Amino acid sequence: MTTAIPSTFSKKEWDRYVRLGRKLVKKMSGLQFDLGDLMIEMLHERPHGHGEVTEIIESFAHAIGLAPGTLRKYYEVARQWPKAKRRADVSFSVHAELAYTRSRYAKIRKDPLDPFTHERHWTVNEAIRAADRMPHTPTNKEERLAKTRSLLRSDEDAADAVREMLGRPDVRSRVASDHRTRNLMRQAQYEHWDQVEEAVDADEELALEVEEEPEDLSPVVSYDEGPLEILRLLGNFAAFFVSLQKTIPEIHAQDYSEETKEAVLENITKARSFLDWCESAITTGKTDMDKALARLLEDEEGE
Template sequence: MTCPEGFTSRQWSAYVKRGRDLVQKKTDAQFQLGDLCLEMVPKQRNEFADHGVARVLEAFADQIGLSPRTLTKYRQVAMAWPRDRRAPGVSFSVHMIFAPQPNRFRKILNPPIDPVSGERRWTVNEAERAVGQTPHHPVSREERVNRVRDLLPRHEDAALAVTDMLRRPEVAEQVVADPSARHILHRAEMSRYQQRRDAEPIISEPPPQREPALHYSEAGRELLELLGICTTFYTQMQRVVPSLHVAEYDRKATQTLLDNINRVRAAADWCETVIKTGDTTMDEALAKLLEGET
């Protein structure tokens, strides 16, 4: 038998035996209380109807110092396990886990090997596994993840926990390295973007008065070329940007895009300065930036 640090095997075995004896006494008391409740209020033909069961159990629970819910549980388990079908040495908690199972009488007679003691015996953890529940003390990664899901059924709580976990660099890196996770994040991002757009109020105002567009016959070649570049740029940006899969970009790709956007911004600022001042001089820093030099 595996024992915790600070105990000898003999000491631990003695404590375990005493504990099991106490659990057996508690199990006997729980079944006796359940049988007593069944004696007062026998099994009904239709247990889904009340038949006054709740009223009797509430009064009895109040008189003996237990909650009606506890007594109801004892009665239900005692009803599921007739006296001659209860497994000796198996706790009331395990009987309760198996109570809804149609094959409980056969199943409880075939205990698994306890990974801690090496004995063939039912523990609460093994009983929960046997009926497809997540153990309260998970061992495998799948069980641990399922346990977290059980503990966080509310979306707000789960979102808060995920946000907190993403503050751990190792967790964030593993998440962004998973293509399916990136796809989920991208879909959520696009959905949120669409919701914001749908929520924007529609303002029915007359369109602003615009200056008449410059006719091509009045513009020089260089002006037309510059206008064409600008038009192509913002038209393509309107088409491409909304469909970006940003969540799928790694750090290097993101930085490359940001560097290029910085060059575009610098070029636009330079163009604006030239138009306003007529000075077409390009300083050395700007030239290096546009050439991609660091």
């Protein structure tokens, strides 16, 4: 990953400003260490208990026009970096990020590779990485994913992000082509419908509890008086509906061969023919099998 020079600058102009900026940072770093060293001198051989350090830092910061927290940071970083161990060409900010890492004196002597400029020099980003913390600007896939996970700690935020990302065609394609992801999505569908079913059952139970005088809801067909063939037919429909309701959500067509899909579609056609036959028998009284359905069954028996 690299950073491009802003379009309003030529490379020559940009490089000149970078050199000037680095010189100013070097001066500023020297001043920050100077203030930290001054605090070390002021606190040397003075009582360090009962809030004396905080009182001195706050009073001195107020007197010189600095925020107490800023002055304390200068003091604490300066304490971690004796003058002989500091690098004048490395910023105070880098020293601050490395201040509490092990082997910091050895680490700072070796310039890391800056993945943005491909130069060997210390940056705050690389110092944070050297301290085994998440850098401000991720430079590889693992860091980008880790950064994303840290930002999307809330399930609600994560769900919204996934929903938005699925709006991108290439993302959808990559997700759909991953077998593990498809399995997770199917599992999510099962869990969702289980929750829906539980909610419906709970609503029905609540309705029964609050209903004082249930209405007389006699079935359309009396199971005591209905013809046996009708009762069988209704039972077959009920079993068929329940079976499909459980099975259809488990379908994952992207994993099936064309032959498998064709076999299912042929059975759907056959099912429609049987339903048409049943409808004709009920509405017209004719129970003769349709010729097309008869041929379909004959072809199946022939196989």
